Amino acid sequence: MGDARESLHWNAEAIWEAVAPGLPGFSVEILPEVDSTNSELMRRARGGRCEPGLLVAERQTAGRGRMGRDWQSDTSGRTGSLTFSLGMVLEPQSWSGLSLVAGLSVAQALHPELRLKWPNDLWWRDRKLGGILIETASFGPLRYVVVGVGINIAPVHPPGLATPAAALQELRPDVDAPQALGAVVPPLVAALQEFAVHGFGVYQAAFSQRDALSGREVFTSDGTAGVARGVDATGALLVHTAAGVIHVSSAEVSVRPAPAGTSLL
């Protein structure tokens, strides 16, 4: 049996043709292996390389997730997962809600049933299908933003995970990693550019339609318990608690059964 990598076809040219006219200087690079596509673009940015570009890795050896966690994905290099980062200079009036816009764009590009677990986890039927890690580097007066996206493509059942992660091929058996990349990147670039001009407000309604937490009991890492009621115009999560409505902009949020005796609004 041949190596599955031989049959991979990353249609870098089609992505470049779709994106470059609206983003001069844009490049597409596919690497067989890197520690982390986010780390690589951030290293380049710190070295003064801030041209817009897409970096895809068939295999990450040290993928990173939000809140300092690892991002475990298919390490065989056979693209059971899609891992890429998009880097570009953005000059929005406010950065609030950027991560929600990125998640929304990816979800919209992939499937109508995908939901967003605030701020930007991609969920399908309450299982995580993908995640997004956003980092920025200052570049003189400008900021270079790196949007890293990890999507499970083929179902896997890693030992130790009580609930197996969701995978795109459960919804779209015909779609492989290169096809998912081609579907996701051009609208993601457009969404980031649109965000830079108009901010999060224009995405608030669309986010609500895919909000996986709406009406559910949630707990935040800073100790708040309540019911999630959508997001405000800055993208902050609204949590109704016994003490009133709290606007959560940076905590980690989990959904789990309330401990006995906890009263939720």
Ligand code: BTN
């Ligand atoms: C999360 O859910 O915690 C975010 C996961 C983000 C993973 C992607 S994979 C491509 C890019 N490179 C990384 O090291 N992380 C992001």
